Amino acid sequence: MQEPQDAAPHPDTPAGSSPEVAEPLAAPLTPALPVEPVPKFCARCGVKWDPAWQTCPSCLPPSTVDSIAGGIRVHQATRRIEPDADPNAPGLAASLWLYFLFLATSLFAMFAYAGELTVRQVLAIQALDTLIVLAFAVVFFTVLIGPLRRLSLGYTALAALIGIPSMAFAWVFVSALHNLVGFESAYETQGYFDAGYGWAVVMISFVIQPAVVEEVMFRGLILPGLQRFMKTRDAVIVSSALFSVIHLTVAIPQFLMGLVAGWLRVKSGSLWPCIVFHAVHNGLVVGVEGWLM
Amino acid sequence: MSGLPCPHCDAFVQSRDTFCTECGKAVGTSSFSGPTLTDDKSLGRSSVGKELQSDAMLKKAKSASGALLAVAILQLVALAVLAGLLPAGPDKNLVLVVVGAISAVYWGLWWWSRSSPFPAALTGLIVYLTMLGVGAALDPSTLFQGILIKVIIVVVLVRAVQAGLQHKRLVESM
Numbered sequence: 001m002q003e004p005q006d007a008a009p010h011p012d013t014p015a016g017s018s019p020e021v022a023e024p025l026a027a028p029l030t031p032a033l034p035v036e037p038v039p040k041f042c043a044r045c046g047v048k049w050d051p052a053w054q055t056c057p058s059c060l061p062p063s064t065v066d067s068i069a070g071g072i073r074v075h076q077a078t079r080r081i082e083p084d085a086d087p088n089a090p091g092l093a094a095s096l097w098l099y100f101l102f103l104a105t106s107l108f109a110m111f112a113y114a115g116e117l118t119v120r121q122v123l124a125i126q127a128l129d130t131l132i133v134l135a136f137a138v139v140f141f142t143v144l145i146g147p148l149r150r151l152s153l154g155y156t157a158l159a160a161l162i163g164i165p166s167m168a169f170a171w172v173f174v175s176a177l178h179n180l181v182g183f184e185s186a187y188e189t190q191g192y193f194d195a196g197y198g199w200a201v202v203m204i205s206f207v208i209q210p211a212v213v214e215e216v217m218f219r220g221l222i223l224p225g226l227q228r229f230m231k232t233r234d235a236v237i238v239s240s241a242l243f244s245v246i247h248l249t250v251a252i253p254q255f256l257m258g259l260v261a262g263w264l265r266v267k268s269g270s271l272w273p274c275i276v277f278h279a280v281h282n283g284l285v286v287g288v289e290g291w292l293m
Numbered sequence: 294m295s296g297l298p299c300p301h302c303d304a305f306v307q308s309r310d311t312f313c314t315e316c317g318k319a320v321g322t323s324s325f326s327g328p329t330l331t332d333d334k335s336l337g338r339s340s341v342g343k344e345l346q347s348d349a350m351l352k353k354a355k356s357a358s359g360a361l362l363a364v365a366i367l368q369l370v371a372l373a374v375l376a377g378l379l380p381a382g383p384d385k386n387l388v389l390v391v392v393g394a395i396s397a398v399y400w401g402l403w404w405w406s407r408s409s410p411f412p413a414a415l416t417g418l419i420v421y422l423t424m425l426g427v428g429a430a431l432d433p434s435t436l437f438q439g440i441l442i443k444v445i446i447v448v449v450l451v452r453a454v455q456a457g458l459q460h461k462r463l464v465e466s467m
Contacts, residue, residue: 180390
């Protein structure tokens with residue numbers, strides 16, 4: 001018995017012997033990649049590949065694996081740092097722009113007038129600050145609209161109550177500091193009355209403008225902005241630190257105010273408790289100063 | 294995407310792969326561009342690479358601790374020097390209270406940065422820039438005093454903040 005030789009071309013025939021197959025060696029690998037062979041192992045983790053898989057289950061977070069196993073739906077698993085964070089909130093860059101623009105007005109005043117500002121100049125800077133925050137509020141209005149629509153009356157009432165001990169602490173702290181340093185305590189509102197301004201201007205400059213503008217800025221825009229990048233607790237601490245530093249004083253009372261307002265904002269989901277808290281605090285300062293003068 | 298032959302079975306392996314899809318063995322890193330640990334531009338693709346990269350970024354974010362500690366100590370030194378140099382009076386007391394408070398803030402930030410490096414670095418950076426701004430507004434010539442130390446502190450804090458952001462993006466992609 002003799003097997004027929006050369007009945008069909010053997011698959012192991014050297015490529016060079018046939019002119020049609022001589023060229024593929026020269027072809028580079030890169031352009032011919034669209035058809036990827038079915039893998040036998042996962043390229044990322046090396047587990048044995050099941051041809052039924054679309055994605056490797058051992059390379060994905062458990063939540064996605066569960067949903068694949070359940071066969072219901074595969075959703076994009078995102079392990080976000082803060083699940084409540086608003087994706088429309090300002091990013092870190094926008095938050096920093098807002099902070100430093102607001103700071104720049106105070107620093108400019110410091111530089112230009114060496115800290116000796118007339119009431120008119122203070123009011124002009126407050127108007128400029130208001131415009132800056134207003135511009136950011138317009139750009140990021142979707143972040144503000146929810147917390148402004150929501151009233152949260154319970155937290156607003158609580159906020160008004162907390163404003164009383166908050167102001168008392170700040171008053172005692174500042175007085176103690178003045179005593180420690182040896183400075184005379186000066187009533188901040190005195191200059192307004194001396195310059196011929198009435199209660200209306202004092203209330204706008206000390207109570208309404210700071211309460212609305214600063215709360216929209218710090219609790220309305222910067223806090224949700226920071227929540228996108230860190231835990232809520234950390235975001236409240238950082239926003240409070242910024243809130244106190246921007247006052248350019250030894251700012252422990254402002255830091256505590258920031259913590260309280262941040263807590264109110266997070267707990268209530270509304271901006272009104274923060275505004276009311278800030279307004280009651282500042283209003284009491286003005287009221288007590290007016291009573292003592 | 295470029296690639297090379299697997300060192301074990303000679304199958305074609307994409308350069309992003311950590312394991313050969315034909316034989317399942319780990320491919321060597323010498324000829325493959327695995328996930329780089331310090332490059333901010335590219336995030337790791339394999340889960341192992343992401344873990345490694347995440348560790349490296351956290352370490353970088355924690356480098357903020359050093360900068361925050363440096364500010365805390367520098368302010369403490371400044372406190373001691375000013376306490377000895379300035380003439381007694383309310384102005385001296387005010388300066389000492391401010392410098393002491395800044396030192397206390399940075400000791401607190403240093404302590405915080407060991408558990409939460411990113412928020413601490415961000416706060417430290419913003420407070421530091423605010424301080425430089427106030428100093429420059431009061432007396433522009435002070436901006437250039439100790440400029441090298443100031444630049445180093447700002448650079449370290451900026452890099453720590455960048456690493457923190459990168460870490461957050463990486464965690465989100467895992």
